Amino acid sequence: MAELAWWAFLFALITGVILSFNYRPWGDVFKSVSKLTGWLPYGAFFRRLHYLSGQAFLILTFAHTLEHFLRETYRHIKPQEWTKLVLLFFLSFPLVFTGFILKGDKGGIIAGRVMYNLAQEIPCLGSGLAALLLRPGEDFFLLPYLHHSVILPLVVIFLLGRHRKRLLPKGGLGWTLMAFLAFLATFYPLPPDVPPHVETTQIAGPWFFHGIQLLLRYGHPFWVGVLWPLVPIGLLAILSFIPSSLLKWAKWIVIITWLLHVTFLLIAWCLIPGFIK
């Protein structure tokens, strides 16, 4: 699983580098993305491949973490190794989220604003953190671009840690994954980019955010939008520090919080039809 996730990350990295030759995070971003997708040779293919490999990275990292969670690896390995794995898994979310912003369409811009405002809700640190994530105004896309294409990938490469001794991941499944993603990228159209000025009644964030988006309608932004998503990840991360007598309980708490997240996600998909197109 780890190897596949690594492959997916590599594909995302390569297609990201290719895309960046024709992507500009300033000016009319929507128009430049539109041109990149619509008229540059193979632009749509690379964009879809980048999107799909990013999603594959997220899902496969999740699977990798789940695999080790179920095998209770955190009992045997060094706590920092376990934390690195969870952190890597955690970072795959902002990596995909910033990519969502960089589309430059209405959804992307609103996702960026939500991220900025959620960060500001954090007591004391909020405004400083928000300023590190995004600058409203002309340079709206600049910091998400920096995070998406430089900082987060570098951190991910660093966290690959124990797998980093080799340049390429092991195993022959890489070609299969690539063939599968390329097949999807050729025939699976991306959802339409909504021009930023269009008035819509329903805007959906990235799919994994839908549960939180639903909760944000009712709860306080800090508790529901910042703290609650961090709870299951945080609990997961500290598992290896917990004394073995309490581990059984801790494991179940982690499972319950994750199941709650999944439940909210499913409820959001059932209640709000606009979320699944």
Add this chain to the structure above:
Amino acid sequence: MLTRREVFTRFLQCLVAGSSLYIVWKYVRGTGLSSLEVNFSKPPKEGEVLFSQGSYLVGLKQGPIAFSARCPHLGCRLEYAAMVQHFQCPCHGSQFALEGRRLKGPAKKRMTILDLRMDDRCGAYKITLPLS
């Protein structure tokens, strides 16, 4: 010795690599604009020099004439010195007369004349400025 299967695999890998490099190259090269439409809504009077988006429109006795503002020497943007009524390169000092004639080096050629046409539909002067 390579087996037949190994040879085939290598060949296949080369083909995949080649075709993927080809599409990457096509995408990365992109298709930028090769020329720019510049437009002047009003003709210049005799002796008047108008500037827009990298090109000059100069009113001469025989009619308006359009020049690229790039110096034929190394491509710096020529400035019009209104006091002495000639074009001047701010980088290396070449000078050109109003009609584009070279007055002083290091440029070897005269200023590049651009194709000027009048759009009958809207009465504007249009210039196609090559970007390469």
Add this chain to the structure above:
Amino acid sequence: MKRTSIISLVVLLLIFIFLILRQEYHDISSPPSPDGCVVCHEPETELSPSHLLAVLGCSSCHLGNPFARAKDRAHMGIVKNPGDLHFSRLTCGRNGCHPDLPQRVEKSIMATNRGILKAMQTLWPHDTSESVHDVHELIEKPIGQSVALDHFRKMCGGCHLWRPRYPKLGEIGRRGGGCTDCHIQELSSHTQDLSKKRFRHPELTTRIPSENCLKCHNRSARIGLSYTGRFESEAYGTPYQKGGPGSRRLSGGRFYLELPSDVHHQKAGMDCIDCHTEKGVMGDGKIYTHQEEQVDITCITCHDPDLQNENPDRELARRLERLNRRQPSFSVLSYVISPNGSPLYHIRPGPGNKMKLYRKRDGKEIVFERLAQPEVHKAPYHKRLSCQACHSAWMPQCYGCHETLFKQASQRGWLTGKKWPGRWVEGRSYLRFRKPTLGVCPDGQIGPFAPGCQVFLETFDEKGDYQPDISLRSLVMASFDPHTTAKNSPDCIGCHLDSKVLGLGEGSLKVTGKGLNFKPVYLSSESGLGIEFPLDAFVSAKGSLLQKPSRPQGRPFNGEELKQITRVGLCIPCHDQYDDPIYSRYEQSLSRFLAGDAPCRKEVP
């Protein structure tokens, strides 16, 4: 290598080959410039020299998704009319184009209609909890109970810049559209067949044809009609032509008579934009309530210009001059400037004491006089007279505005296009062209007044019963420039002894030692109007106010002023020259006359 990898490689290779073949043989290889719209749409003509298709493309103005391949994706969020004020900040006002203009226009009188709304909410039955300041606010608000706002929504709200364009025939279809309301040359047909690749795109212009102004400014004060010498007549359509109504027609089934047009139109062929500046029309970014606060020109701006002042906005003047291809270029920038600082770049000093105007639409040179005859124009006893008081040849005057609201029926509103209960029926008492009534304008000058408006409102509820508590009479006289400027002005008697001009109304006026004796022609109470004074009486012979002025600072002549004006009227039949010596020391001449000492005394009965 494993078998699965080999199969994957083959699949990958097939996918790449498929992609390459599709790209090379089935696609337009190079992206269309400047955007993808031109693949399907190609205007036959350019929009304007400053908005070349090759430079801007379509999506800069019409938005949408310019490089999407599928029609539904490409057309997502498309804006049919980019000038629409709902979008203009994204289109015309986008960065690098005209970023300051939409914000200015949104605050201008033509977009806000603040004056009309304020007047109606003050004078008509209205619940102040529903009050709004401008049209945009009203569009956003739900329909309430206010009779004033109901009337605005259904009867007045058709002319404002927030109004979108609708594909309707005639004048209604040409009104509205934000920036495009003024800045396009109208096409002969209002619909386009966009299923065809080639089509006619409306031409954008800064040389705004007066017809664009006239499509709205032909009602109420009717200044557009008056300027072009047309007076809206009664709706008989006379004189008949070929056995039917005549061809002198206006929109809405109205007809007109030919009257002398404004001298600027008649002699110089000037358009509205030759006088009205961009700040005066599009606003200067400040919110004004009344038209006269925003309009930044007066007659003396051009006819008695101060050319010595420091011209502050040379850059704007140069830009405007450069943008108008028909204007000659000038090396020296010396031009007229409005009191608010707008450059009238096309009006310049001419030979001698003359001035030159270059018409904005065709650049034709018009030479005109500066203010002459100082004995006339600087006479101390006439120093309060505005130019319009004497030089307005006639003024359209619409008396009695009878508005009836039937709540049994329903009517469509202009702002949202929705229908709701309450149908308005409107009619006037009578319409006249005549010399204007004079009075004191808000700025203290003597100027022309006309009815504006004399409302007789009657309301009938859902059962058809008359509702006296929401019915009213509100008679208002408004001062405005009728735009019927003539070189010649009336003679002395024409004002000093004309009861209509003095504000008393049509009738017979006798000046006696005890005061004014006036008998009106129109008998309002006998005509069932329910008022004791004629509709054209602004003031009684004793100087009491009969109708409200449209601005609190305005008023008719008061008793003392009437007395003074008519007293001179006794002398002017003989002493009808400005330089007559009796006027240099009038009080003295009068006392001599009253004492029987004046040389003319014996001849006067």
